[in-house]
Amino acid sequence: MYSEKRLLYPMKRVDFDPNGERNPQNRGISGYERISWDKALDIVAGEIRRMKKDYGPGAIAMVTGAHHQWGNINYYLSAMLRFGNLIGFTRVEPSPISWEGWYWGAMHHYGNSLRLGTPSFYGTTEDCLQHAEVIVFWSSDPESTSGVYGGFEGTERRLWAKRLGIEFVHIDPYLTHSAQFLGGKWLPIKPGTDSALAIAIMHEWMISGSYDKEYVASKTTGFDEWRAYVLGEEDGTPKTPEWQEAETGVPAKDVRSLAQLWASKKTYLAAGGLGAGFGGACRTETGAQWARSVVMMMAMQGWGKPGINFGNLQIGAPQDLNFYFPGYAEGGISGDLNNTASAANNYCRMPHIITINPVKQSVPRQRLAEAIVEGHAEGYAWDGFSIEGQFAEYSYPRPGYSRIHMLYRYGSSSFGTTPGSNRLVEAYRHSSLEFIVNQSIWMENEAQFADIILPACTALERDDISEWANCGGYIQHAQSQLNHRVVTMQHKCIEPLGESKSDYQIFLDILTRLGYGGMFSEGGCSELAWCERMFNSTDLPKQTTWKKFLQKGYHVVPPPKDDDKPPVDMRWFAEGRPKDLPEPNPLPATYSIGFGDGLPTQSGKFEFVPSSLRRIEQIDPARPAVNRYINRASTVKQTFFPLQLVTNHPVYSFHTHADGKNSHISMIDEHRMEVGGYRYWVLRLSSRDAETRGLQRGNLVRVYNSQASVICAVDVSQLVKAGVARGNESCAELDMIETSIGLVDRGGCLNLLTPGGKMSSTADGIMPNTCWVEVEKWDSKLGKAA
Structure with a gap:
């Protein structure tokens, strides 16, 4: 909070003149001078008006990093989205950059599109500790990443697993912190070749018959075609441990040993940072092959049976998930029913003015540089409502819309978090980008390319309300990383330093100049007033009062009763029952057999050869329906x-x-x-x-x-x-x-x-x-x- 890099006053780039020479080529080079809030806000409001008048509302783009200061009021999916919808803007769309191979690959085998192709974690912590005998940490280092906002409670559970005698195996190019801390066998692997190792393990299961034949026969499709590829009947190359050794560098003898251990004992697979999804091996050119391979491995071993599931004990603790409090992806005060999860719960519980962005043009975040520099971009945006949603191609600019000429940059940086971020330097200095405003807390990498800088304050200098680790729609019920649900009143600790302001206040000041201030604040609601409205929309009033909550500053949600155990993910499928997980928005239309009956795939079963990929493999040979290993390293x-x-x-x-x-x-x-x-x-x-x-x-x-x-x-x-x-x-x-x-x-x-x-x-x-x-x-x- 007291860093020397704090932005405490509005700033203007010294050689930027909104009424004269703008010198975009000097962004990131020339320095800044302090100006008043009135002048800064007048410039920003004036540029918004000019863009809409000269080019149309699509000329304004808004972009933010993946994470910002915590809180349901000031978060980017809340106040920023409300602001953006009121002025109209080209969306710089987020993409499933933590889910990668799962979204573009694994989802096609079993569905779970709203979770972007990753399994859920309901009941898996207790199931793992009670039944599992082995945990394979594959590109998974929870002692480093500690979940998402969750802290170290998962560490204690992993120590319990060690005390219980559960064996650990670690597959990673690096002897991770988790491997150093927990011990176990380490298999160093060449990055990007992970699917070859997975396929070779499945080869061993096939030739030894050490897989769940009844599960595969009754609950899956396409296994014979998959088997033909793995055993080499299709292409003449059996995918043996020796075959994979040349690709991965993992000795064949270790692969055979792991295959035997895995099949002979109940095994949990920790695949990715949270145990399923998030980074690592799914962020390579062959990441979709790997994610596809690991879900097929679990299907071969009876995915969902006791002790056989995904997870690394970081998430899935038993909690009262019926108690309602919104996560940040539920949109806060945005009023946006299209681009947040607000419509599922919170909007109905806290009616507020709906805000709609009339601009239908968008650019995925990974293509922003090309959109600015080249003036056009094509690709595939993400859509979590179906398996097939990801096949819809987009193009920028959309017919009838303007190119981007103004960039409203909000929150954390992208240079350190966007692959190929060298492209952004040229984009930020491009002559077509006439104005850049950056609303940020610190003078870090993105801010130095702005024309106007608006200093935002930290979460310790404003009021807000939130629940620990509750991401809402992004990772449903992610608060089960913690052993208890804790709702926090984020009391302002000090007044904003310098002349910095909360994000909410900055947006309100700009919109007041544009004539939309009353609509944004709904008649003058302060941040504290919004906090009370949100408090009243939750189940908190059933357990405490607003006054007591303010005085105490937090509320611990009582845990469920001992006999109220949560269902275990995929247990319903393994036992042939209707789906019984507490997930919102189950999307009945995605089921072929009946609502909640079987998986949301075309066959209703786990598909070793996905029907959806069969329909597009001629268009994109790198995504074959049969998950062939493709080493595309140059x-x-x-x-x-x-x-x-x-x-x-x-x-x-x-x-x-x-x-x-x-x-x-x-x-x-x-x-x-x-x-x-x-x-x-x-x-x-x-x-x-x-x-x-x-x-x-x-x-x-x-x-x-x-x-x-x-x-x-x-x-x-x-x-x-x-x-x-x-x-x-x-x-x-x-x-x-x-x-x-x-x-x-x-x-x-x-x-x-x-x-x-x-x-x-x-x-x-x-x-x-x-x-x-x-x-x-x-x-x-x-x-x-x-």
Whole structure:
């Protein structure tokens, strides 16, 4: 909160004149001067009017990072969306960048489209501790990522599992924090080849007959065709452990051992950060193949039977999920029934003015740079309402709409969290982008490209209301990461520093100038008044009063009774019963047999060969209905850039939150290492790769490819597989400096190096872990390679 990088006053870029020369080419170069709030708000309101008059409302685009300051009133899906709908704007659409391979791949086998292809977690914590004998952590490091806003309560559960004698296996290019902490067998794997390992394990199950034959016969389709591919009857190549060894680097003997262990004991699969979904192996060019493979593995072992499910004990604790309190994805005060989950519950409970964005044009976040620089973009947006929704192609600009000429940038940064973010530098400086306003808390990487900066305050300087870890529609019932549901009154701790204001107040001030202030605030509602309205829309009044809640500051929702145990995910399917999970919006139309009867696939069963992909595989051969292993790594890239860069979520910061900003986290050497008085982002290399390049711990290195160069401090580690360079994504710093080889970033934005392309022609997913780089020693004094 007290960082020297706080934005405390409205600022204008020194060479930006809204009535004269705008000099967009100098964004990120020229400095800023302090101006008054009146002048800043007049400029922003004036530009909104000008854009709508000169070009039409589609000329204004609004974009935000994936996460912002917590709270149901000031969150981007709440106040920002209400503001945007009232002025009209081109949506910069979010994409399922945490779900990737699950959304574009696994979903086609079994449905779960509203969860973007990932399983749910109902009842899995207790089921795992009671019945499981093995947990396989595959690209899953919960001790680093700690869920989503959830903290460390999952750590205690994993320690319980260890005390119970549950065995652990870890599959990852890095000996993760979870592997170091919990122990177990480590299988270091070449990134992007995970599906080959999965297929080889299934090969062993097939030839030994060690899979659930009754489950496969009665509850699945397409197994014979899948079997023919795996055993080599289709293409003459059996997918044996020896076959996969050449791809993955995992010894064949270890694959056979794992296959035998897995089949002989009840096994939970922790696939991805939360145990199903979220990052890692699903963020490669072959990520959809891997996610498809792991759900097929679970189907072969009787997915849903006691002790056989997805999870890593981070989420799925028993809670009273009938108690209603909205998560942030339910839209807060937005009044938006189309782009939030508000219509499901909260709008009905807290009637407020509906706000509708009349602009139907949108650009997916991954294509924003192309839309600005090239003036057009094509691709596939995400749609969670059906399996087939992802096949609808979009184009920008939409017929009859203007190109984007104004960008309203809100909240956290994208340079550190968007793959191929080097593209954004050119986009922000493009002459077609006439105005950029950034509403932010800190002067971090995105803010320095703005024409006008509006200083927002932190969550500690305003009132709000929320529930710990409750994401709402994004991850339904994600609060079950915690052992208790806790609703919090986010009391303002201090007045906003400097002249900073809450996001709600900034939006209200702009809209008041445009004549929409009364509609936005519904007659003058303060943030505290909105908090009370939201309190009254929940089940809190059944257990406490508004006055008591204000005085205490929080409320712990009582746990369910001991005999009120939640159903276990997929148990209903394994036992042939109707679906009994407490999920909202079950979408009856997606079921073929009957509502809640079977899976929402065409056959109603788990499909080893998905009907939906069968219909499009001729259009996109990289998405075959039979999940063939395709290694698409470019040998040309590997020749010039021999190291595969894997960017994981940071251990100590949450996305860009807490990084930089002079916080204590930046003082942790594992996060940022001090070299010559500057704290650099850390890159980890194996001893072999470091020795080849003459590197020792603490050396500065240039990490580079054809896209960009980033300066990091190197950590030589036995924990990294040779051939892999491992660093954190989500860097909040962008510090471009001029050197003898041109511009380099010393802030640590490794996403400047990652590819900005798609998984395949119709799968518009990110693949940052399919990234090839070279590393060389760097002499900061000379400003060039050593």
